[in-house]
Amino acid sequence: MFRHLLTLTCAAIFGAATAMAIPARAAPLITAEEAALPPQKGAVPNSGRGITRGPKIQVPDAETGVQTSPMRFQVKFQTFGGSSIDLEALKVTYLKTPIVDLTARIKPFAQPTGIDMPDALLPPGDHLLRIDIKDSDGRVSSISFLLKIAP
Numbered sequence: 816m817f818r819h820l821l822t823l824t825c826a827a828i829f830g831a832a833t834a835m836a837i838p839a840r841a842a843p844l845i846t847a848e849e850a851a852l853p854p855q856k857g858a859v860p861n862s863g864r865g866i867t868r869g870p871k872i873q874v875p876d877a878e879t880g881v882q883t884s885p886m887r888f889q890v891k892f893q894t895f896g897g898s899s900i901d902l903e904a905l906k907v908t909y910l911k912t913p914i915v916d917l918t919a920r921i922k923p924f925a926q927p928t929g930i931d932m933p934d935a936l937l938p939p940g941d942h943l944l945r946i947d948i949k950d951s952d953g954r955v956s957s958i959s960f961l962l963k964i965a966p
Contacts (some may be wrong), residue, residue, distance in 0.1 A: 841885045841934035844920060845909055850938045852911035858943055860961045869954035870894045872946055873929075881963045888935035892928060894950050900927040904949035909942065910959065917944070939966040 871893040876882060892900050902925055909915035924932040945959040 841936050842920065842932065843937075844888060844917065844932065844935040845915075845937045845942055847938045849909060849911060849915050850940055850942065852913070852915070854943070855910040855912050855914065858910040858959065860943065861959050868895055869956040870898070870900060870948050870950045872948060872956055872958045874946075874958065874960045876962060881965045882937075883965050884937045884939070885934040886937065886964070888924075888930065888932040890930040890946060892948060896952065898950040898952045898954070901949045901951055902927065904947070904955075906947040908945045908947075910945055937962065937964045939964050 873891040873893070875889055875891070876886065894900060902922075905918065905922070905925055907917040907921045907930075909917055921930055921932065924930050940963075942962045942964065943959060944962060945957060947955065947957040949955045
């Protein structure tokens, strides 16, 4: 009985240590294999700024410099003129060759107010992403931005 209790205690401690290393709800945003793909030719970050009535996309993490993984991947959407975000039109892509569609990984974390992925896993390096959205009035907006992940 003591051996059984000791085994359970060790398993619980090992399990807790493993859970602390990678949060239980952590989800891959970008895999190491995708990060190893060649960059898309001519792709550069753009702010998406300009005079438009289309929805606004804000990516606070892209402005804070180097991040560590797992990270909280947050994006905020803002609409104008009483419109709402059309989540069916949301598209998130990793600008590599070939382009990697991340939309299916992001959709569970998307809401009309934005994206909130609490523990996104990304390999170290610079990752250029693009987000395209549309509002209920059919106005389209897009932004591409660079996420820098520390080794």
